[in-house]
Amino acid sequence: MKTRLPLILVLLIMTFGYTQNIPTVKVKDKPLGLTSLDIKVDVVGNIATTTYDMLFYNPTKNVLEGELSFPLGEGHDVSRFALDVNGKLREAVVVDKELGRIAFEQVVRRRVDPALLEKGTGNNYKARIYPIPATGHKRVVLAYEQELVYRKGDHFYNLPLGFKNVLEHFSLEITVFDQKSKPIIAEGQISGLEFSTWNKNYSTKVIKKNFKANKNILIKIPVPINSEKTLTYDNYFYIYKTLNPKKRLRAKPKDIALFWDASLSMKDRDIKKETEVLDNYFKHLNNVTVHYVSFSNVVIHDEQFEIVNGAWDDLRKVIIETIYDGGTNYDIIYNRKNNVDSKLLFSEGITSLSTTSLDLSKPLFIVNSLTKSNHSALNHLAESSNGAYLNLNTKSNEDVMASLKYENYKFLGYESQSKNLEVYPKAPVSVTNDFSISGKYLKNNETIRLNFGYGNQVQESIAISIDKSNNQSDQVRRIWAQKKLDHLEIDSKANKNQIKKHGVLYDLVSDYTSLIVLENVMDYITYRITPPDELKDEYNALLARIESEKSKRYESAHQGFLESPLMLNAGDETQFEMDSEIVEVEEMEVVGNVHQFGILASEVSDEVVETEDRAYIPSNNITRYEEQIPFVTIEKSPVFPGCQGNNEALKKCLSENVSNHVRDKFNLELANDLGLSGRQRVSVLFDITAEGEIGDIRVRSPHPDITDEIMRVIRLLPKMKPGEQRGKPVDVRYSLPIMFELKGERGSIAIDTSIVVSVIDYKKYSGKLEVRDRKVKAxxxxxxxxxxxxxxxxxxxxxxxxxxxxxxxxxxxxxxxxxxxxxxxxxxxxxxxxxxxxxxxxxxxxxxxxxxxxxxxxxxxxxxxxxxxxxxxxEDSQSYRDLALAYEAVGKCQRALDLYNDIITGKIYENAYRRIFKxxxxxxxxxIKHLIKKYRNDLDLSRxxxxxxxxxxxxxxxxxxxxxxxxxxxxxxxxxxxxxxxxxxxxxxxxxxxxxxxxxxxxxxxxxxxxxxxxxxxxxxxxxxxxxxxxxxxxxxxxxxxxxxxxxxxxxxxxxxxxxxxxxxxxxxxxxx
Structure with missing residues (x-):
């Protein structure tokens, strides 16, 4: 005899059983094989934390790069990320999002491989995973938190397991804390998976070998109606309460607007679920006028339909035949169909061509069937209009119809004797059959009163006493922090600085914070990123030593800054140029540069600034652009230590000494190790600065390791007496062509030592003068x-x-x-x-x-x-210029001027870690001069x-x-x-x-x-x-x-x-x- 599932479980499995996919690592869009999987689930109140400990296998003979990419559903947030680094698990730490990108990209330029997990649009998370060793494993740990679905006396937790291949190792451990009734495995039973009670908790654990985990697991956790849970930690508290509100019907609308998102991102929508919502709703309304508008980046279809006795065949046909193409622009529907009783929007809320702003003068009901969605924005839009967000991945048809038919029951606020309470969520907020709240600074043994009702009228008031000595859980602090973050992200841009500080303080991934893994402690020190616990002692000791050295360096005039470990790190990234074809330099060219307006970055800050060309932050001491042209002759050449004689003798001596230095210091064995046979060319540019230091080294070479070796050798050049022009020290730029050749185990290196001291005549261009035909032939x-x-x-x-x-x-x-x-x-x-x-x-x-x-x-x-x-x-200066040009093109010239000015004055480099591109x-x-000439009378030029x-x-x-x-x-x-x-x-x-x-x-x-x-x-x-x-x-x-x-x-x-x-x-x- 077959066992039949209760109807409610069948509906739940259909509703949300397959909405959350397990994280995977893909290489070139193909999933990498998984050999071992350990899953741990902790449930506290209505919050579940799921941790995946995964071991991926690379069967190829090549080191691979993969991408961890996965969208999370509504109410899901990543809470942990870790990777194996040199054979040990390294925990990620939360970092300001911009700083995380800067650190990640600059370390990658150094051929070192960190990892950065970022939250993107639609609650989508991505991370680069590298290296995945040849015929080896890569361990990845990921955890996320979620709010559980509550329905008719039970919480439901769904664990997606859809593996086609056998896992060598599989384990699953689930713990439900402070639980009175035994949880039930409603779907996907595994042999040995059975809950048992321990210290007010229920838990279960199974370990399997050579196991095929191909069935989703659905756990039903009994939570009686009108029950409550209270947890505390230090001065934080958390309350979970089930509710049974008396429902109040909405007035049936006579006239509704139906906006159907037909953009490309909606092509995978669950059309069956969404049309079922309309079918049930029209049956409820019976007779209604529908103003239908489908849109993407433009309005595609605009037509009025009369629904009589719930029949909507003509409208259904139009919807089913919709073509999904183009971006998403809410602006084109903002002022459409506003004279209706209510509005329906079928969309996932990812607006690629506009903000998410909509007219909220009438109740707005938003229906969505996609996991990758802007849930937070959609919830806020619906809540602000007294409508509802209907996520079909978490709500059954019954729940959806209840939201459409009945008024919103709301949490209206709280009462307490504590004056400093910081409680989230902030009232008013719509609730259904359960509610959770978390706060900070509550006094012990105090009672807090929660008020609920319709509109502004309190219908129900619930008093809850909190005893800090009972039900302690350190997760309460994080629950409170996450609820505060959810509140701040309602207006993410306005609260940007608060979100960054809050995210870093409480280890939360947000719109402006990310999770980063760096390889060694110096990388954390370079960017002042607090490392994971295992590196903190080393980090603090090194940081203290660096601060001590910095104090000593300030006492000696010209030393120090270039010797700082921070600057050496930055130099590696700063000077790297991409491998490219080597341009033959026939002569060693000496060019002196006039000091350009501004000061050296090192005079402003001791933080790392990656620069393109000379690092400087512009000031208001401005030289005309036309005066930036370099000299082609130098009155007095830089003097290499020990060189004597007239200017010509000094130049010759300098060239010979630099060339000999490179010959002596360059490691030819490195080229042999790299397999660089035959003749190889390297082009080097470097400055002897007005202070006599070596600076702005640029190298083009046949291999990155050769680039690093050449830069090492050039940095070892001694300090020199600077060159002079018009009686003042100036920067002198040298181009140094190097050619080396390996023959067997021996090699030779040749350097051209000639110097040009007069104007260099140009060679007439002799190539073909013909613009290429760029017609696409695809x-x-x-x-x-x-x-x-x-x-x-x-x-x-x-x-x-x-x-x-x-x-x-x-x-x-x-x-x-x-x-x-x-x-x-x-x-x-x-x-x-x-x-x-x-x-x-x-x-x-x-x-x-x-x-x-x-x-x-x-x-x-x-x-x-x-x-x-x-x-x-x-962090990119080019972003500001691009936007300034865009503002100018639409006539917003003051904003354009302000951005140009911020680039010129260096205001955009206030974050000292940003790369400077002079x-x-x-x-x-x-x-800016061009803009001022055209619109001078319309501009405020005071800055x-x-x-x-x-x-x-x-x-x-x-x-x-x-x-x-x-x-x-x-x-x-x-x-x-x-x-x-x-x-x-x-x-x-x-x-x-x-x-x-x-x-x-x-x-x-x-x-x-x-x-x-x-x-x-x-x-x-x-x-x-x-x-x-x-x-x-x-x-x-x-x-x-x-x-x-x-x-x-x-x-x-x-x-x-x-x-x-x-x-x-x-x-x-x-x-x-």
Whole structure:
């Protein structure tokens, strides 16, 4: 005889039994095999903490990189993350989100492999897992907390187990604390899994070998109606109470608006569950007018339907036939259908093209069937309108209908004699059949009174006495902290600073805090990140020693800062340039640079600042941009210790000593160990600063370890007497070509020691002057050409799309095709907006979309995208410039001016760990001057240095920037005289000038020319590469070309260009004067 499950359990399993997936590590979108799994579950009140201890196996002979990515459901929060580091489990610690990214990325640049777990949009969590050793294991520990579903006298806990393969080891331990009645395993019984009581708790544990865990487990935990639990810890308390409120019917609406989200991210919605909600609701309403609007980035369908006797076949057909495509924009429905009795919104709340703001003048009921969703925002919208958020993954049809039919029963506040209580949640808040509250600073043996009711009228008042000596649990502190965080994140941006402090203090992952694992204690010291317990003693001892050394260094004038362990760490990251083709340097070129306005970062702060070119923070002592041109001759050369004679003799002596130093110190055996056979070339640039120190070392080499070795050797050069120009010490830049060759076990190293002391004549460009045809020749475009009209082409695109869902280049190409072939804007805009919809947390993808919008003059939407990028990447100076340009494009010129000014003055570097890119500041000078000239009378210039009020006018100006971080692209411009202006030849005879070379970050680089001669100016780029090198995720570059910049006849053109590994060097545009 078969055992039948009670109907309520069947409904519960259907409702939420499969909503939460087990965390997995994927390598190239394929799950990595799991060999061992230990699961531990602790339940306190209505809070369950689930910990997965996982051992992944790499069967290949290669070291692999994987990604841990998983969305958590409503009320779920990550509470722990740990990895094995050098064979030992290393716990992650909570860190400010921006600092975590900076530390993570800078350590990665050093070829060390930390881990960073971040919370993204839709309660989605991601972490890079590396290294996963060849034919070896990687241990990952992850824990999350969740609120349990309560229904008809029971809590329900669901554990998803859907493994197809056999696990070598499996264990499961579940403990329900302070539980009076025995929990029941309602579904997914495992032999030996049986609860037993111990010290007011119930627990169970099983251990299995060679076990196939392929059935979900559903635990029913009896919680009688009108029961309550009270837990305390120190001065924190937690109360859980079940309720049985008297229900009050809502008035039936006669007129409703139904907004149906048809964006791409909704394509996997549970249409069956969602239409069942409508079916039940229309039966309840019987007769109602429905104003139906489907939307994505545009309104797709707008039609009125009359529902008679609950029949809605016509509307159902329209909904079932919905095509899901495009981004999500709530702005386009904000002012629609506001003269109705109530509104329904079917959406997951991830708005990729707008904020989540909606008109809340009428009750708003939000229905959602997806796990990856913006649950917090949806709850807040519904609560603020006196509606309800109906999460179909946690609510049954019965619960949903109750929320639609009955008024919201609410917690209205509390009464207590304690004046300093800090209690969460804050009233009023809707409740159903259970409620939990947590507070801080309650006096012992005090009674707190909880008030509930409808509207502002108290219907029920419950008094609960709290005795701190009973039911102690250290989890109460965390429960209170999480509830406070939930409250702060209702308005996350306004409470940003509070959230960061609160998250770090209470070890909570939030919108502005993350979990990080670093390899060694020096990394924690470098960024002042408190390490896990096992490293704290070493951390504190080293930190005390560093602080002591710092005090000593301040007492001696020129020593110290470069010797600081912090600066040495930063130097490793600062100077690294991407491996690239080596450009042969035929002579050792000496160039002296005028000091640019500003001061050295080391004079401002002893914190680590990663720099591009010379580290400086601009001040208001401003030099004109045109005066930044370096000298090509030096009056007095730097003097190597022991060198004597006239200037020529000193130069020769310097060259010989530097060359001999490199020959003596360079470890040729390293090249042999790396298998670098044959002739190898290395290009080195370094400064002998105005203080006589070695600085700004840049290396291009055939291998990262060679780069590190060369940098080590150059750093060992002794302090020298600085070079002079006009009687003042100046920085002198040297280029040092090195060539080494291995033959068998022996090797040789050659260094060119010649020095140029006069003006260097340029060589006329002799390459082909022809702009490359950049027509897309992809197969998907060829297929689209068979369509006779745009509607046929769109249907064909929908079929193609499944093969390119995560390929941004596909959406750009197809969008451009619709625009160019059919002159269509609707389909074109829908298709392109999928880039933002694909991953709203990927700033590099959003940059591509922002560039595309600017190219096509969608400046309003571009502004929203660049605001989002700044939210995601406040550590990148380029984010501020991008946003300033976007503000200027929509006429918000004061905001643009303030951002430009913050870049120039260095205000954006107030966080001392941010990388400084001085090239951005120099380019921003031109842009702020340009803005002031055009809109001077509309701007408040009180914060702007007077020297920036000078006009700037160029006959030709070209700016390039790109979307991928840590990418090296060089801008070259060839003038009509065939003189090529680029990073090695920065000034031309006709006055052309190239801004400082940007070898990291996103650019920009700029060419300017005040007085152009007639003829053609060819724009060329050299693309050395980036960390991607994938066809499906190429680097996109924005090229902005101006004629008559800063005049009334100004012409501007934006072009977006895709770069791939094969695009090493190419002519991308031509500008004719």
């Amino acid at each position: 197969e998907y475009i060829s297929q689209l050409k068979h369509a006779n009209n745009k509607d046929e082409a769109y249907l064909l695109y929908l079929k193609q799309r499944n093969n390119y869902l995560d390929v941004p280049a596909y959406y750009i190409d197809v969008s451009n095709y619709f625009q160019n072939r059919f002159k269509d804007h609707k389909y074109s805009s829908i298709i392109a907006s999928n880039i933002a919809e694909t991953d709203f947390d990927n700033y590099e993808l959003l940059k591509v979309y922002g560039y595309h919008l600017q190219e096509n003059k969608y400046d309003g939407l571009a502004l929203f995208i660049f605001k989002r990028i700044l939210d995601l990447r406040p 090239g951005v500041a120099l380019i921003a000078e031109n842009e 702007v240095d007077k020297r920036l009020l000078d006009e700037v006018v160029y006959d030709v100006r070209v700016v390039v920037d790109w979307n991928h971080n840590d990418t090296d692209i060089d801008l070259h411009v060839i003038d009509p005289n065939l003189e090529e202006c680029f990073y090695k030849h920065t000034s031309t005879n006709i006055g052309g000038h190239i801004s400082p070379d940007m070898t990291q970050g996103f650019g920009p680089e700029e060419f300017t020319l005040i007085n152009a001669i007639k003829g053609d100016y060819y724009i060329k780029i050299k693309y050395y590469g980036d960390r991607y090198q994938k066809e499906e995720n190429p680097t996109f570059m924005k090229v902005t070309m101006y004629k008559n910049y800063g005049t009334k006849n100004e012409e501007k053109k934006i072009t977006i260009i895709r770069l791939t590994k094969k695009d090493n060097e190419e002519m991308i545009a031509k500008l004719s004067i």
